[in-house]
Amino acid sequence: MSPYYQIAQAVQDTSFFTAVRESALIYPIILSTHLSMIAIFGGLILLTDLRLLGVTLTGVPASDIVRWTRPLKWVGFLIMITCGILLGGAKLLTYYDNPYFILKLSLLGCVGIHALVFRKSVYWNPQALDDPKGPPRAAKVAACLSMVLWVAILSNGRWIAYWEGADPNASIRPVNVELVARLTNR
């Protein structure tokens, strides 16, 4: 038995995560909150990215958009991560070796790297952002990468549920093969 399996088992077996997993109402509520935050937080990211690309809100300095949306993004991000940890921890045994889960976490890591890389040149550089000739090329690259990363993260998040792994019962949602079987028997 791999040490990862044992760690995953230990985490999901804690009384706290067991309670989250077994609750009929709490689990879907956390999942819904997780998804609502994607919507709200995603809108802020999208608006920032579009402004950096010079597509919308061009009457407003880009640095203002970056500065004014920052605290809200942090709030959304923290709620989203908290819900994510609750969801992941509660069913860690079905997630720890799920390639989509691993990819999603890696992409989240890339978001951190993205923030560090463009911190000086874009996000904390109001002078360059408000250049009368428009945001610098680095800002446009950062905006495009940000959109690609977030769409990839939410897509991988969805795909986690479709990985069957070694145990076909591990999937949390019936895959379409099962649905077809059910429909043909109707």
Next chain:
Amino acid sequence: MLQINYDPATNPLNNNEWAFPLFECIHISMFAMSVGTIALVDFRLLGVALRKYSPAQLLKATSLWTLIGLVVVVTSGMVIATTDPLAYYYNGAFRYKMLMLLIAIVYNYTIHRRVAMSQAAPAVNIVVGGLSLAMWMSVVFLGIFYAFT
């Protein structure tokens, strides 16, 4: 029980491993875009952020993205619903979701829009923005609860 002359087992979405989750991803990305851009105006109405700009300015800047998002999210949702239409039709959470969605869309293009475009009193802004956030959150919640009921 409602009878329809349609066999969902023949639906390509039920016979391809990738098609269904792909449509779900499109659905989620686009609700993020539509609800997210609406939420931005709501945050301004609530006075939480971007206070330097008027709600009208933000609404004008985001309305095109909201509309594109709404069109794609509704279209992809209809496609997803074809995979098992009767199960959706008889699901309580789904029915409430459709009702809330209809109310939220109508509200968004009438009261919400009118208030955002005018210079209403802060109290009015807070009520209208808060209601809008609550409506759209409830649509997302009911969408998730479909799978749990």
